[in-house]
Structure formats: structure tokens, C-alpha cells
Amino acid sequence: MKWEVVIGLETHAQLSTRSKIFSGSSTAFGASPNSQASAVDIALPGVLPVLNRGAVERAIRFGLAVGATISPRSIFARKNYFYPDLPKGYQISQYELPVVQGGSLTVMVGDVEKTVRLTRAHLEEDAGKSLHEDFRGMSGIDLNRAGTPLLEIVTEPDMASAEEAVAYAKALHALVQWIGICDGNMQEGSFRCDANVSIRRPGEPLGTRCEIKNLNSFNFMEKAIQYEVRRQTELIEDGGRVVQETRLYDPDRDETRSMRSKEDAMDYRYFPDPDLLPLEITPQWIAQVKAEMRELPGTKRGLYLTGYGLSAYDAQLLTQSFEWSDYFETALAACGLADKAAAAKQIANLMTGELAATLNRSETEITDAPVKPGALAGLVRKCVDGTLNNKMAKEVFAAMWAGEGDADAIIEQRGLKQISDSGEIEKIVDQVLAANAKSVEEFRAGKEKAFNALVGQVMKATKGKANPTQVNDLLKKKLAG
Amino acid sequence: MLNFTLKQLTTELAAKRVSSVEVAEFFLKRINTLGKTLNAFISVDAEKTLTAAQAADRLIAAGKAGPLTGVPVAHKDIFCAKGWLTTCGSKMLANFRAPYDAHVIEQFNAAGAVTVGKTNMDEFAMGSSNETSFFGPVRNPWNTQTVPGGSSGGSAAAVAARLAPVATGTDTGGSIRQPAALTGICGLKPTYGVVSRYGMIAFASSLDQAGPFAKTAEDLGIMLNAMAGFDPRDSTSLERAREDYTRDLEKPLAGLRVGLPREFFAEGMSPDVAKAIDEAIAQYRKLGCTMVEVSLPNMKLSVPVYYVLAPAEASSNLSRFDGVRYGYRAPEYGDLSDMYKKSRAQGFGAEVKRRILIGTYVLSHGYYDAYYIKAQKLRRLIAQDFVAAFKQCDVILGPTSPGTAFKIGEKSGDPVQMYLSDIYTIAVNLAGLPGMSLPCGFDRANLPVGMQLIGDYFGEAKMLNVAHQYQLATDWHMRMPQGI
Numbered sequence: 001m002k003w004e005v006v007i008g009l010e011t012h013a014q015l016s017t018r019s020k021i022f023s024g025s026s027t028a029f030g031a032s033p034n035s036q037a038s039a040v041d042i043a044l045p046g047v048l049p050v051l052n053r054g055a056v057e058r059a060i061r062f063g064l065a066v067g068a069t070i071s072p073r074s075i076f077a078r079k080n081y082f083y084p085d086l087p088k089g090y091q092i093s094q095y096e097l098p099v100v101q102g103g104s105l106t107v108m109v110g111d112v113e114k115t116v117r118l119t120r121a122h123l124e125e126d127a128g129k130s131l132h133e134d135f136r137g138m139s140g141i142d143l144n145r146a147g148t149p150l151l152e153i154v155t156e157p158d159m160a161s162a163e164e165a166v167a168y169a170k171a172l173h174a175l176v177q178w179i180g181i182c183d184g185n186m187q188e189g190s191f192r193c194d195a196n197v198s199i200r201r202p203g204e205p206l207g208t209r210c211e212i213k214n215l216n217s218f219n220f221m222e223k224a225i226q227y228e229v230r231r232q233t234e235l236i237e238d239g240g241r242v243v244q245e246t247r248l249y250d251p252d253r254d255e256t257r258s259m260r261s262k263e264d265a266m267d268y269r270y271f272p273d274p275d276l277l278p279l280e281i282t283p284q285w286i287a288q289v290k291a292e293m294r295e296l297p298g299t300k301r302g303l304y305l306t307g308y309g310l311s312a313y314d315a316q317l318l319t320q321s322f323e324w325s326d327y328f329e330t331a332l333a334a335c336g337l338a339d340k341a342a343a344a345k346q347i348a349n350l351m352t353g354e355l356a357a358t359l360n361r362s363e364t365e366i367t368d369a370p371v372k373p374g375a376l377a378g379l380v381r382k383c384v385d386g387t388l389n390n391k392m393a394k395e396v397f398a399a400m401w402a403g404e405g406d407a408d409a410i411i412e413q414r415g416l417k418q419i420s421d422s423g424e425i426e427k428i429v430d431q432v433l434a435a436n437a438k439s440v441e442e443f444r445a446g447k448e449k450a451f452n453a454l455v456g457q458v459m460k461a462t463k464g465k466a467n468p469t470q471v472n473d474l475l476k477k478k479l480a481g
Numbered sequence: 482m483l484n485f486t487l488k489q490l491t492t493e494l495a496a497k498r499v500s501s502v503e504v505a506e507f508f509l510k511r512i513n514t515l516g517k518t519l520n521a522f523i524s525v526d527a528e529k530t531l532t533a534a535q536a537a538d539r540l541i542a543a544g545k546a547g548p549l550t551g552v553p554v555a556h557k558d559i560f561c562a563k564g565w566l567t568t569c570g571s572k573m574l575a576n577f578r579a580p581y582d583a584h585v586i587e588q589f590n591a592a593g594a595v596t597v598g599k600t601n602m603d604e605f606a607m608g609s610s611n612e613t614s615f616f617g618p619v620r621n622p623w624n625t626q627t628v629p630g631g632s633s634g635g636s637a638a639a640v641a642a643r644l645a646p647v648a649t650g651t652d653t654g655g656s657i658r659q660p661a662a663l664t665g666i667c668g669l670k671p672t673y674g675v676v677s678r679y680g681m682i683a684f685a686s687s688l689d690q691a692g693p694f695a696k697t698a699e700d701l702g703i704m705l706n707a708m709a710g711f712d713p714r715d716s717t718s719l720e721r722a723r724e725d726y727t728r729d730l731e732k733p734l735a736g737l738r739v740g741l742p743r744e745f746f747a748e749g750m751s752p753d754v755a756k757a758i759d760e761a762i763a764q765y766r767k768l769g770c771t772m773v774e775v776s777l778p779n780m781k782l783s784v785p786v787y788y789v790l791a792p793a794e795a796s797s798n799l800s801r802f803d804g805v806r807y808g809y810r811a812p813e814y815g816d817l818s819d820m821y822k823k824s825r826a827q828g829f830g831a832e833v834k835r836r837i838l839i840g841t842y843v844l845s846h847g848y849y850d851a852y853y854i855k856a857q858k859l860r861r862l863i864a865q866d867f868v869a870a871f872k873q874c875d876v877i878l879g880p881t882s883p884g885t886a887f888k889i890g891e892k893s894g895d896p897v898q899m900y901l902s903d904i905y906t907i908a909v910n911l912a913g914l915p916g917m918s919l920p921c922g923f924d925r926a927n928l929p930v931g932m933q934l935i936g937d938y939f940g941e942a943k944m945l946n947v948a949h950q951y952q953l954a955t956d957w958h959m960r961m962p963q964g965i
Contacts, residue, residue, distance in 0.1 A: 039580070039581055042806055043801040043806070044561075044579075044580070044581070044807070045561060045567065045569065045574065045577065045579075045682040045683075045801070045802075046560075046561045046567075046579075046583055046678075046679065046680040046681055046682045046683070047679070047680070048678060048679055048714060048715050048716065049716065050713065050714060050715075050716055051716065078797050080796075080797050080800060080844070082800065082803060082821055084803075084805045084817065087801060087805075087806060088800060088801045089797070089799075089800020089801050089803060090797050090800055139817075141805065141806075267845055267846045269796075269797070269841065269844035269845060269846075269849075270844075271793060271797070271844055271849070271853060274685075274686035274687035274717075274794055275683075275686050275716060275717065276716050277716055277717065
């Protein structure tokens, strides 16, 4: 039985403003409870909200980045419900007229491009936190987070697998950081997703969906969706029916659990907040925000692909964050080479290879890497001019990371110079061929692997210093002869 | 000193013929005697008041006095005033001491005015008689068996009984103008957005507006000068150049077009009120004004529209009173939901609960379009009627209330009858226009009658001019209740 999976995501991205969306309190994470809760945040009688323009500016940036319509006029609405960490008894959000409408995000799922359409993105305030553990028979309320600005980004039900959903979420996570509107810190709750999951037979109308709340890691998102798809499939195939409900993912047991059904759903009694005027965004404001924005990752990717001839894979990795692309471009400029494509390819190899691996191993961010882009450029020049082969480059990179100096000094000190003298290489090739008659025979009998063994022998004889391209060419010529 | 206007009092203070402390002591004494009989105040704090009066005297001595320095002001208990109990007339906030000053309070403090106390009011400003207060009804000084009107009944009674020369109030559907009319004094509701709502406990945010009570139009202007002004903490506060609301007081009225809305005079007014209003119209003719009949065809819808929109906003505004962070919490409860239910059931009075229920209902899924959205559309039509009327006239004149002060308990069992006592004032809030009430006579029981003036947007100065010229020609505004 074939089932089609339908997923839509709602993401809450905490906007990186210094102060809250409707008050002047700080949004810094980790302060002692209620030390960042002003009269407005705790909803004293008589206080009023005042909109933070920085939050709106970030919403505009997002709208521009996803090619959406930025509403010239949007409305803040009150979502009414009672909860101790919701001080006013309502959350200020946007309902009928959100600030950002439409747009889309194109993401790579493996090697395939996938476009996810966005429904909307709206501004709202976060609630506080209820702490149930530390108090016996009571709950503690921390209102530091109350009033923190959020952008809720809602997609169309365009994703057809957990893999696609995760790819979208990762791309969105990268984008909001790239455009500087969210720090992306998932542990601190700065970026959290809800997934709407349903299944259907191809061609049929949408099935009943369940909403999985508060997925705060990509790993959990993937597992939760996979579990939920399994659960719904088994349920329907056993003759059951999916009930529309909100579910929570329990990572310890790797399952989703029912939180509340649609029947228990609250009536939020949305209505326009009379304390706030309609939000008006002029074309001038949008133009100003646009002018101050960085080039988007998609634009950079295009340049890397067509301008420098990099592979889609490399272009994707180099645009994983603004910091990566900035490192790449700084290194490229520092190389000062006329052949940009050759330099770009070499930088990309080093960045996606040695640099990525070392950063990973040492749990370092690219901005903190001891090998700066300018230093990497020195290494790249030595690769492009043939002084170093790949193996040597790795060695030099490791030495640079360890603080042994710049590429030139390390090459000098270690005597790392590739042998590119064809006469010298030919001599060694001849010796190797003579000494490895068996491999030669095997190769001639059609065993491709034997060729690699011969290359290895040449490299070994030169202590890795022979130019591998020349070795390849010479060996091929000799063996064909 | 008893019947001094604000203007006279300031002159006396400036000339050092009397000190601010002496003035404060004079009024505090009255508040502690007559004020108790009338139940006009919820909080009095002689120490705070005298400290402020001493500070004012120092300012006066230093030659730094402004138009309100040393003047006692009674504030409606809806304004947060730092260190003062701020109850909003409710058990819910009976223990709430405000940790900050409302913008209005800041403005008065900065001007050197002296707070003489916080006045009684209908609970959360919901009422037209001051009978819904948790602290008991306020009595009308003209007849203590009658109501002073509401919701700013304590402030109105205080000025009428000469417990304070001036006072503040708020007006959501007539809560300044109606009690001013019923107690024979002047009260003004400014254009929506002229006075900041910051620190004023919200009833219906899109309608609430603070304003002054005084004996004369001139005093209202001086008070409004202190209260008005842009405040960035209120997003609905209007950013306009400061203006002197007393600048046009002396302009003659010759040629002024006074609009008389047909609908105001059609029915519902008591004969005594109608007679007093007719006499006021005659007086204006004498002053050279032209009477123009205008029409406000949608005004009849203003009471139902108001009783959809105001409760809708109130039901949400009052959600913060949940017993979690401040205010009343039920002494005994089971779980969280029980705590909410008991705290709110015990903390709110019947009228407040009625409006929360109405508001919750009209915002509910499936009813929202039929009530809330429909009411918003009608609100626009009501406002458009006024815009059309002001093309034909400079100011609108009519009654403030259909009758004079009614007996305590007379209407409290019949909410609809009570709501109809605001029939002439509500449309002005829905349109966001400025309006005022000033005394224009008495009924056969010697209870005051108020006339209402309605100005065009930002027409406060003109409205005060129209009222002041009337007060130069009449003396209704200087009459005092017997035996005070």
C-alpha cells in the first residue's frame, strides 16, 4: 500500500533585537528569574505596549529574503487565553493581516532542489516560562522571556518526507542567521518548529493532520515525523482513523503522544489589539532595509556555480552560513590569482575537506579558526602553483592550525616540495615498473586496481612528493606503450 | 476659599495670601467630614498630600510656580499613582498599591499640583451611577438620596461638594460628562488620543479618554493644558504641537453656527431637561449664534454598538486580573483553573462580570462577524454622521443626559435602563470626538441639568470658548448644593 506523506512546518524564530517587542526590557538569555520583566512585561494595570521597530525591520528582512509580499498595512491581534506565564491573559500576535505574506524557500534535499512555498510570517510576543520542578505543590513563573519578539514562519503543506522537512528547517535556520534576524540557538529555544503531518493515497484530498509541537532539534524533528508517519499508516491500515490533535514528541521513548484533541481546542477570540495602531510599512522603509541587506545565500551560490565553476556540493557547503561564505571570499581575494576558478576550487577543497574536518573535531566555529582566510590563501597559492600536492597540503594545513607559522615557512622548514621534474619522475616510474612486474601484468589483464597500486608505489618512492598528475600521465603512457 | 475657581485659587497662592499647605488642610478637613458622608473618596493620605503641598509652597516661594502649583487635585482611582492604593473601585485591586505614576499623574506632579486623594468610581469604570463600586455608592451632594452619575462619580461629587477645586476623570461612554451633568459642574472628554492612557487602568481601550472636572470652562482649559500632550508610551497618543486650550476663551460667539441634532430632541428627554436646554439655546441666540438643525441618523445605534465593542475590549483587558501576580486571589482553591475561577468570581462585581460575559460572547468563534465586525462597521457610520454634521456647524449642542440625578437603587436592577442614561454621550466616544458638559439649570426637584457641547476633532479650544461665553452670561456654574 503506497502512502503519500504531507508535511507543513510552523517555525518560531526569536528575533535578535536587544529589547522586547513591546517593552524596553532586555531579551538576553539566562538572567535570574524575573530580573528582565518590566511593568509592561508583567502586565501591571494601566501599562501599554509600544512596538519595537527593530522587530519589524527584521520581519521585512525575512520577507525580502524569501521573495514574499511585505504587507503595507498589517494588524496586531490579541489571542486570548489564561495561563500563568501569559501575564496579560492574551498574547499579542498577528492574525488576519500578517506582516509577511507568501514567498518561498528553495532547498537542497540530497542533490535535488526542492521549493517550499511559505504561507505567511507574522510577528508576535513570546510567553514567559512556568517552572514546575523546583516548587512543591506550586509553580514558579519566570517572565524574562515574556514579550520576546518572535517571527512565526508558516509553510504550505509542501514537504513529502521527514528528510525534506529537515532540509527545509536547516535551510531556514541557516537563512535567518544569514540575514541576521535570529541567533539560531536551538538549545535556548531561539528556533523551534511545529510539524503538521498527515498521510493520504496519491491523488486523494489531504488526510487528517496531527501537529507535533516544539521540535527543538533537527534530529528530533526527523525522528518525530518518521514515528508519526508510521503511527498514522498503521492506524489507517488497521482500519482506524486519524484524529486531529496536538502531539508532543518524547525523545526518550522515540514516540509522539497526544497532548490535546481538536475538540479541546480553545477559542482564542482573536480581535485587533486596540492598544496598537495598524503597522504601516512604506516602500521607502522596505527599500532602505533592502539596501542594507547582505547578498543572500542563493545569489552567492549562483556566483560560485557559474562564476567560479564550483560543484553544487561545494557551493552548498560554502554558503551554509554567512561566515563560511565570507571566509571563502576573503581567502579568494587574498590569493590574488588571475585564475579565479583554479583558486576557488583549491579553497573549496581545503575548506570542505581539512578545514571542515578540523573545525568539527575541535568543536570550533569558523570565525575562531586559528587558520585565517589570509593564511589559507598562502597555502592555496602553493597548491595552485604546483609546489604542493593534496597530501602535502593537508600536512601544511595541520601545521598551520598547530601554529607553526605560515605556509611558506612550513614548506621551507619541512622541505616539502613536490617533484615536478618529469625526467626525475620518469626515472622513478621506470624503476617501479621494473620492480612490480606482477602489477603491470595484472593491469594489462584488465585489473584497474593494479594501476592505483603502481601510483602508490611511485608516491612511496618519492615520499609523497611526486606530482600526482604527472605520475598518472607517465604511468598511463608507459603502460600503454 | 470654598467656592474659588482654580484661576482664583492660583492667584491667591501666587500672591501668598494663602499657602498650599493651608489650602490642602482646608480641603482635607472637608474630605474627612462631608467627603465621608458622600463616600466620594477611596483613599486619602494626609501625609502624602501635605508633603506635596509643602513642596509646592517652596516652588511658589522660589518664584517657580506654574498655573497648577499648590492646587489640590482629586484623582479618579483609575489612575496609577506611585505609592497610592489604586483600586479602580474593585475588590480585585483593593490591595493594589501602584508602583508607578500614570502619565496624567506625572503631568500634575510635574506642575506642582497636590493630590488630595483618590476618588470613588464604578468598578473598572463600568457604570453610570457609581453604584457598582466595591467601596459603596457615592452620594450626590445636591440630594444624598440620589446618585452622582458615573463612572467618575466620586470626582464629580468631590468638585460639586467643594471637597476639591478640580478633579480628574475618565470617559469611555460618558463617564465624565454624565456625572458632571448630574452634579452641576463642568467636565470635558478630549479628542481620543489627546491625553495619554499610560497608567490609566483600561476599560475599553479604543474609547477610554481622561479629562478634567472643574467649576468653570476656563478651569477645564487650565487643567487640560496640564493633562494633554504626546506620550510615546501610549501608541494611540497623538503627536501634535502643544496648544493652549484657554487661548480662545474670550472670542465673541457672533456668527457661530450651533448644530442641534434632530435625533437629540426627538424623544427620551425629560421635560425639565428639555426646558433647560431650550433656555440655553435661547441664551446662545442672544450671544449671536445661529442654530442649525443637523442629523445624526445612526446615533440611535450607538448604545447597542457600544455594548458590543466596549465589553469585547473589556473582556480582554480585564484578563490580566487573574490573581497570579497582584491583586485579589481567592483564599482557598483546588487546581489552577479553580484558582482563576474563584479569584475572578470573588474579585469582580456583578456588572463587571456581566460585561466580561457579553464581551467574551461577542468575540467567540461563530459570533465575531455578527457582533464585533458589524459593530465596527456601524461605529464608522456613526463617526461619518458627525463628520457630515460638522460641515454645517461649528459645535453641536444637546442634553448630556436624558434626566437628572436618579435615586440610588432606582435603575441598578435594570441594566438596559441604566445603559440608556448614556444615550447622548456614547456616540461621541465611538466617534473619538471631544465633548463636554456644563450646568444649564435645575429641574423642579432642584437637581442640576447639564448641557452637552460636542466639538469637531481637536476642537477643544473652540468648545471651551463656547462654554466660557455662556458662563460669562449665566451663573449656573457657580451655584452650590445647599448645606455644604
